C-alpha cells in the first residue's frame with residue numbers, strides 16, 4: 655500500500671502546502687481521502703487522473719477538506735471519466751452533494767449541452783454516509799471510519815485503511831482522541847494532523863481568543879508524539895500543519911520529547927510505501943528500518 659500526500663496544509667493559502675488531500679494506492683485501487691484546495695493540480699503532479707479514482711472518502715465537511723469537490727468532478731469528466739463517483743462521507747454528505755449539484759446545475763447543464771462529450775456518467779455521484787466503526791470493503795481493501803473529536807464540529811472521522819496485512823491510519827481533524835489511538839495501535843503508518851501553537855501569534859486578524867479556539871479542536875505538536883508512542887505505530891507522518899510555515903527543527907524537538915520512532919514532517923507529493931518502508935520526497939528515497 656502506498657500513501658501519497660497531495661495536500662498537507664489547512665485553510666491558510668500556501669502554494670507549498672495545498673488543502674488537505676491524500677491518495678492511497680492499494681490492491682490496484684486508487685482511493686482519494688478529502689479534496690481540499692489544489693487537489694486536482696496535485697493529482698496531475700502525482701501522475702494520477704481524477705478520472706481513475708475508484709472512491710472518494712471525506713473525513714468531514716469543513717471547507718478546507720471539500721472545497722475542490724466540484725472542480726474534481728468537472729476536471730475528471732474532462733479527463734474522460736465515464737463512470738459514477740463512489741463517495742463515502744459522514745452524515746451530512748448527501749445534503750452537501752445535493753446542494754453542490756444545485757449550485758452548479760444550470761452551468762453544468764449548459765456545459766453538457768454545448769460540449770457534447772461521449773458520456774455524462776462521470777458527473778454522477780453515488781453517495782453513502784457511514785457511521786462510527788463502519789467498515790467498507792472493496793477489491794481487497796477495507797476502510798473503517800473512526801469517529802474523532804473535532805468539537806464543536808459535529809461529525810468528523812479518521813480512517814483505518816487495511817490491505818494485505820498493512821494498516822494505515824489517517825487521523826482527519828481531531829484533538830487527542832483515545833478511540834483513534836486504539837484504532838491506530840500497532841499500525842504500520844499513522845498520518846496525523848498537527849497544530850503548532852508557538853507559531854500562531856496574535857496579530858491584526860487573529861486574537862489570542864481565536865488562536866485558543868482553533869487550537870481547541872486540533873492536536874498540538876506537544877501532544878502528537880505521545881499519540882504515536884501510545885499507539886506504537888511504525889512511522890508517524892505529520893500533515894495538516896497549522897500554520898503551514900514553521901520552524902521544522904523546533905517542531906521535531908517538540909514531537910521527539912515523547913516519540914522516538916520514525917518521524918516524518920509531511921510535504922506535498924511525498925510518497926510512503928508501507929510494504930517496503932520507503933519514503934520518496936523531492937527525488938530522494940529514504941528507507942526506514944524494518
Ligand SMILES: [Zn+2]
Pocket residue numbers: 664665674716718719827894
Ligand atoms: Zn482541516
Ligand SMILES: [Zn+2]
Pocket residue numbers: 714716804807827
Ligand atoms: Zn476541520
